[in-house]
Amino acid sequence: MAELVQQYLDQIRDEHAGVTDGAVASYIPELANVDPMGFGLSLSSSDGFVYESGDAATEFTIQSISKPFTYALALDQAGHDAVDAKIGVEPSGEAFNEISVDDTTKTPKNPMINAGAIAAVSLVPGATPDDRFGCIHEFYSACAGRRLDIDHAVYASEKATGSRNRAIAYMLQSFGVLGDEPDDVLDVYFRQCSIKVTSTDLARMAATLARGGINPATGRRVTDAKVVQRALSVMVTCGMYDAAGDWVSAVGLPAKSGVGGGIIAVLPGQLGIGVYSPLLDAKGNSVRGVRVCRSLSEKLGLHFLTVTRESCSAIRARYDVCDGVRVYELHGDLLFAGAEQVLRTIERDRDDYRIAILEVSRVDDINDAAREMLAGMRTVLNTAGKEGFLVDPDNKVVRPASEQDYDAVLFSTLDDAAEAARRRLDRHG
Missing domain, CATH: 3.30.750.24 (STAS domain)
Structure with a gap:
């Protein structure tokens, strides 16, 4: 019977395979070297069964899709009060890499922009940058259900061209948001963005969030349900940058995009979606990724406000x-x-x-x-x-x-x- 679902997903992916709008990210030089026509789609059900279409095994760097996971880890390890004191939860209305903080609190406006993500990294416990990154790396791998690797070439490229992020980090230090050396925090941030995933990894990570912190493939509880609830809430309002409002109304799934071409989307309690296509629009979101998620939501009835009257087994x-x-x-x-x-x-x-x-x-x-x-x-x-x-x-x-x-x-x-x-x-x- 799985082939019936597979055929449906293949059909939806094929509808958008010919789209060539957008351009690959070039502000990180190494990202400009990817195949622009790569296109993978994966879907994981709440019990861990995965469907794959297209280039679902192609590895790419997670980039900003890392942000909700590090935010969740910070909430889990440091506690909600400590995180709330350093990072807000309101949409910024600004570019993801804007050098700014909230006018009143002098803290980042949310964890889905670079300022908030850098602050979240600093809240993950660790005596050294390696310890901190090890904690983050282990958490991502537990959500994906396998040991994830690092793209060292992308890491080096990000570190060499990360002047804007350095400006953000030093600004945060000046406002007392960072408790550690900015360069140490940034090194961990560059490494977390350079972790390699596939669209299937993203679907499994999304399904872990859909299950309230339990990886459905391994059965392991990775984090607390309250942590997931907070992370998904912020993904709804801030996960797609300046396109968040259009995304919520048209697609209706908590989601996060990354300039590596990935999109992760979650239907709480039911499934997780991972998409890969590196051609980006002007807001930094995958063009085909957004389109295929819109089609999935419309044709499969995935909008999170489409509430069925029988939430238990059909x-x-x-x-x-x-x-x-x-x-x-x-x-x-x-x-x-x-x-x-x-x-x-x-x-x-x-x-x-x-x-x-x-x-x-x-x-x-x-x-x-x-x-x-x-x-x-x-x-x-x-x-x-x-x-x-x-x-x-x-x-x-x-x-x-x-x-x-x-x-x-x-x-x-x-x-x-x-x-x-x-x-x-x-x-x-």
Whole structure:
């Protein structure tokens, strides 16, 4: 069943693969050497299952996507009060690398701009810069579920051209925000931005935030749920720089971009998204990354204010009506994440039945993505020598006008479907 979801993601990525608008980042010389046409998309479900499309294995530097994670680590290690005393949470309305602080507090306006990110680094405990970076490196790796490496060429390039960040750091020191030597803090900051990730790493890191701090692949609790709540809140309002308002209204996912071409997006409780495409717009966000996230949100119903009326499992009941025939009763509102979970459950159980009956009469609302995925269930089961029936009395999944588009066996009642399944098994022994 995973191939149904895979096809959907491939289709969405392909829609934007031909876009060549934007330019690679050049203010860090080493970033100008990347392949501008790289394009990867990864999605991790809340239980750790990952879908990949395109250049999902291509490594690139995390850059500013590091900011919410270091902010979360600072909250976890130093405490909310200590962090709030040094970093605000309001949108800045300025460029990400602006040399400025809040007029009243004389502290950075939020942790998603460079001033706030540098301050967050200084709040991570460590007797030496190496100790501090080791703590950050370990945290990122725990969120990704694997040991992440550093791009030493990018690190050297950033350090050699980081005059503006040095100006920010010394400004912060003058206002009492940094408790350590600015150059020591900056060295850690340059290193954290140079950590290499793939779009799949970003999807897993996003899924860790979606699960409230538990990495769904490893089962390890990386940080506290309250820390994640704060980090996601700031990502909503500040994560996409000057485009944050448009992003929230159109995409509706807590997110963070980076000039390496990455975007991370989180649907709390459900999934994480990682995108890679290094062509950037004037605000420093990936052009194709923004477009593909917009399409994912619109077509899969991922906007975080699209609240389903059944937040628990979409499967109301699962049982056998006879040996070889299993029924899956669905209920509530069914969007992409719910349909994906249903299909993978049916796939995991495949050795336990010969005929699967999907009963959707109690589904209240369903979007087009979930409808198309469920309607394709029988085709996938047939390739494995199984059969799939659909009980859809109100044509919620397969609409009358589109019945010819799907290889679906439809019934109006569960009793009719169960009887047909028994006859099918009797006929074939």
